[in-house]
Amino acid sequence: MTDPVLAIHNASITRGNRTLIHNLTGKLRAGEMTAVVGENGCGKSTLLLHLTGIRNTALPVSLLNRPLSAWSPADMAKQRAVMQQHPNTPFAYSTDEILLLGRSLYKEPLALRTAWVARVAQWFDLTHLLGRDIQTLSGGERQRIFLAKAVLQLIPEHQPVNVTPDLRGKLLLLDEPTSALDLRHQRGVMEQLNALTSLGLAVLCISHDINLVSPYCQQMWVLGEGACIAQGSPRNVLTESVLTRCYRTPIELITRPGKPPLVTH
Numbered sequence: 001m002t003d004p005v006l007a008i009h010n011a012s013i014t015r016g017n018r019t020l021i022h023n024l025t026g027k028l029r030a031g032e033m034t035a036v037v038g039e040n041g042c043g044k045s046t047l048l049l050h051l052t053g054i055r056n057t058a059l060p061v062s063l064l065n066r067p068l069s070a071w072s073p074a075d076m077a078k079q080r081a082v083m084q085q086h087p088n089t090p091f092a093y094s095t096d097e098i099l100l101l102g103r104s105l106y107k108e109p110l111a112l113r114t115a116w117v118a119r120v121a122q123w124f125d126l127t128h129l130l131g132r133d134i135q136t137l138s139g140g141e142r143q144r145i146f147l148a149k150a151v152l153q154l155i156p157e158h159q160p161v162n163v164t165p166d167l168r169g170k171l172l173l174l175d176e177p178t179s180a181l182d183l184r185h186q187r188g189v190m191e192q193l194n195a196l197t198s199l200g201l202a203v204l205c206i207s208h209d210i211n212l213v214s215p216y217c218q219q220m221w222v223l224g225e226g227a228c229i230a231q232g233s234p235r236n237v238l239t240e241s242v243l244t245r246c247y248r249t250p251i252e253l254i255t256r257p258g259k260p261p262l263v264t265h
């Protein structure tokens with residue numbers, strides 16, 4: 001099996017005197033999506049923040065076999081991109097400018113950057129929103145812009161726009177990327193993320209919508225009770241006992257042939 005893109009070994013995360021997550025071990029692999037689920041306040045966003053390397057951390061986390069602390073910010077930014085929970089900007093940037101920021105690390109001709117902006121905008125149904133003031137966009141439109149910006153950050157430097165990029169070794173960390181999206185765009189975003197994982201991308205996706213993400217993810221981490229209660233494929237992890245423990249409310253499952261079960265309550 002190939003080395004993981006990101007590996008966490010026996011990591012414990014605390015906030016004040018509360019242990020949010022005790023002894024988490026896990027791997028994010030090329031070509032796989034991992035969904036992180038759990039009740040409000042269980043530590044999902046805090047975990048993601050620690051995996052970004054943005055926060056100076058002594059946690060045992062490595063990106064491509066190197067501790068996060070050994071990466072320079074610029075090198076790390078070419079390897080992993082992050083979309084946080086409520087992305088916004090206080091400035092009246094245009095959508096194009098926001099998307100171009102995703103390529104700001106790279107020394108490329110403007111024509112190439114602009115071509116990639118157009119291509120990725122198309123992937124996320126954003127073409128009609130190019131040129132708009134970001135502050136005038138709806139919540140769902142803005143969420144898709146920032147998702148596209150994160151994806152643009154991971155396209156290799158000088159990648160010709162008409163050649164499919166190799167995204168092995170790249171990592172996308174997403175905090176509830178579909179929370180503001182309508183049903184069509186929820187599916188569109190998940191299908192696009194699925195297409196990107198097929199190019200080698202590793203994705204970690206926090207979500208409260210288990211039914212949306214479960215058909216697309218290879219692994220699910222269920223957080224709760226101050227730890228990771230369960231890890232594995234959606235079919236193995238999605239049991240009434242695991243989810244009832246996680247959400248502290250009775251959960252029922254509806255089995256479906258060839259798909260993970262539907263979660264209801």
Ligand SMILES: Nc1ncnc2c1ncn2[C@@H]1O[C@H](COP(=O)(O)OP(=O)(O)OP(=O)(O)O)[C@@H](O)[C@H]1O
Nearest residue numbers: 015016020038039040041042043044045046047085
């Ligand atoms: N700066 C802080 N100081 C103290 N406690 C904090 C701080 N930031 C977060 N917390 C607490 O840490 C816990 C975990 O927060 P986190 O945002 O990681 O939860 P989450 O699982 O992402 O929740 P949600 O599903 O609501 O987004 C929460 O109880 C939160 O109140």
